Amino acid sequence: MRTLSFFFVLLVLITGCQPSDSTTGTQYPSRPITYLVPWNPGGGTDTISRTLAAVLQEELGASINVVNRSGGGGVVGHLALSSARPDGYTLGAITGEITMMHWQGLTPLRHTDFTPLALLSHNPGAITVRADAPWNNLDELLAEIRSNPGDLLASGTSKGGIWDLARIGFLDAAGLPESSLPWVPSQGAAPALQELLANGVHVVTAALAETDALLKAGEVKVLAVMADNRLEAYPDIPTLKEQGIDWAIGGWVTIGAPADLPPEVAKTLTDAILKVTQDSAYTTPLKKAGFNLTTTSGDALNTFFQNEDETNGKLLEMAGVTQ
């Protein structure tokens, strides 16, 4: 019986038997925080979120449970975050998809359904092929696509997802139709890379950070990065722009909360997050893993959201997937 009562004590401890916060005046945060990741474990958003959570919980003094709610091209996780109580005890990663999905008629959710707190990372897409692929540079790959349109396949995320847009924009800028490099939907970057290794697809357009381990292991090669300038961490990888294709796009990760977060909670969180983003415990491992870290918050972040929303709306219309 003593063992049983021990089980119960343990249960209470780990499930965070949530005491009611009705007593006003209790300092936020006074109980564990749930952090929702709308994508699979192991992907870029997941890695950033888990690293941030580990340091942020020290800063806030409340434990943060990272929960993956993947599926439906990101709808499921974002919806779970937006419909949570805006009390600061449910936070989550908001990714670029939030500025895309509503254009496609997948969900009525928009960026206005959230309280964005800080832009954590902005990762340009890349053209990645297998290490033993016959194309050693972008021109050779483009020549192959031109001579046999539709033979090669690309993957990286769900249909109409950010890396699908990266593909469409890239093909358009290179003067090729969308059907010349068809899209194979996947549940995220890691399954797409598995397909690439298994020769199931030929090109992955996901961010460099997601392919970093395989790049270092010599399993893949990166022909170009879709950024304005070469990345600090990868000085040898040329941009599309310097190869004559005027195209840049990136996936990004924001930490946010449901809409109508009380301003004082938002301030506590933003201050803590901005402090963490300067902490080497957060920056060092993520930079090593190839992430392009940023810190944008406040009004600049709202402007960023609006711009992305408009740009992606145009892109999706170009792709013909708007509703």
Added chain:
Amino acid sequence: MSLFSWEGFVALMLGGLYGSLFGAIPGLTATLAVALFIPIAFFLDPIIALPAIIAISSVAIYAGDVGSSIARIPGTPASAAYAEELYSLSRKKGPVYSLGISAMGSAIGGIIGTLLLIFTATGIAKLAKQFSSFEYFWIAVLGLTAGIFATGRAPIKGFISLLLGILFSTVGVDPTLGYPRFHFENPNLLSGLNYIVAMIGLFGFSEVLEHVYRPVKNENHTIDDQHPTSNAYSFFVAPLLLLFKEKLSVLRSSFLGVVIGFLPGAGADVGSWVATSVQKVGNQNQEDQEDKVIVAGTSSNNAAVASAWIPALSLGLPGDTVTAIVLGVFLMKGITPGPLLFEQSMDLVWSLFITFLIANLVLLPLYGYLTARIASQIIKVPSRILLSIIAGLCVVGAYAINNNPFDIWVMVAMGVCAFALRRGGFPLAQVVLGMVLGPILEQNFMVSAIKSKWSLMSFFERPIALVLMLLTIVIIIVGVRFIQSGKAHKNTTRTS
């Protein structure tokens, strides 16, 4: 700091204890145990943190069987494959003996898995690289087929349970094209039905309903009277003798666990189901084969735990949530997984291998014995009290998976559903298997079809895919033949 320092020893022992407590409580999974450990792992030397994670996950997977043995609530979809057998054997011969088989089988399977990991990691990694959506599709088909024939005498009923599970798995947003299905405008249903929540309801809550419906008259049936042998004997010696007798089955099951276990997603589950199914089909005519089924399932189960690390270590691709978290720890510590890991950080790789061996040789028997002793006390608790505790644990466990109160209703609904299924003699474990493999089947079918522009012949063109398809056909043929010969056998004994 090294693994052989006192910190390393303490980390392993605490990891094992933590894992055994977590695994034994329904709804608290190995994955959750590891996820909650991350903030601590972050501040530890990787050479301590990673072994602790191995200890947690190895012991937690075994401890999932404790729930099966006390209350027929399996801890993982993999252990659902032999939950019925484990429960019934615990009622007959006591949980110390049945959990002894489980712990010793896990330990031996884990050791075989680790040895294969040490000597064939790079080879298996090469094989893993060959797997595209076509191969995953066939693996899912293989697992589902094995599930049908693991039913034993009534494969048609198993098939129906399986289809019900697959139907449950279609609730939520379509994984390929993002179209919402069966959500009835309820956002909670958009993310689908969680199979762990379903498992708690199907096995745990339905057991409670069953006893409310038909109360057990003679509770407190004493098990120890029938078995005067000491507890330690029936935990360690008797199961080891059994394992030695069944050494071929152990080897076969561990091998199946390793070769199927490395697959991302559901490797361990499929491995365990295929192993138990092979065991059942092969011994269809023998009575009293519960202990052998447990041996097969449990050894493949833990062999797969080691094998799930292969793609993570050698390619940097996580196979399941536990290894995804481990890769996160790697990155935080600036270690790059992949072939370079084997060249540059051999000390770390060896400490991982050694921990796998220690976890299986020392931690599993130790904590296994402790939990089995506790289980043998719990099972003596009058069933009225035990069942109210189980009902409470079901509610807490279902809530704990996603901290979502909606899941409690899903759990209750599943319990009622299972109660109805039991009335018709339909097996429950197949429902779980369908829920786990359904999405993998659907998604990989869709991706394969899109990739090949709906040329369905491409499902048979890749060599590994073809081999997997042939294996599926072999299971069907052998399974059907054994069922027929079993029927013939019964008929002849009846007429004679």
